[in-house]
Amino acid sequence: MVDLSIIDKQYWELVQRYPALHLEYRDGKNFVTGNLSFSANYQFQQIDDDYLIEMVIPNNYPDSLPTIKDKANRIVGGFHKYTDGTLCLGASLALRLNYSKQPSLLGFIEKCVIPYLYTYSYNCKYGSLPYGELAHGWEGILDYYKDLFKIDDNQIILRLVKALAQNQYMAHSRCPCGSRKKVRDCHGNLLKKLLSLQPKDEYLSDYQGMLIEANGNNYPRKG
């Protein structure tokens, strides 16, 4: 059951900063729609832009995070966008960690959505993607997990994230990284911590996207 008071409170904070965004309730869900106007400066390049967005707040928020569409369809398919038009804001785990720095609707907009829109506007203006973590897509998501696990092998990363998606953590079994150690003596603590951060289904979507990327299939490549 969604706690309306949390959403009302967080929407109030959001609208102080972005007054053109409106909260509405329809089809059993909360939506925040309107013009998101931002001025951002990452990597010393100032970008001022605005996007007509629709944010869907899931009924189990904040266990699941909101999703975003650009209602004016400015963002072309193929650029970190799912086939239903939802923007692919990055690895679910990376989003969760960014969100946890400022766990509110305002934080979600500022830590997860604006960096994405900045990247798109930057690409339109300069014809290239900015460097580093802003340049995501499935390849970036793979890199993200490589960094996290300190492992530079696609197949091993896939095995570890698959273990997260299946939530088959067993301290006595062998670590999915292939070290032949027991998981509790290897990546066990990290896997346990990751499983406490977000539901296993979120890891499943990362796993499926990375599997396609790692196997060299071009669909549904994002970036």
Ligand SMILES: [Zn+2]
């Ligand atoms: Zn291991």
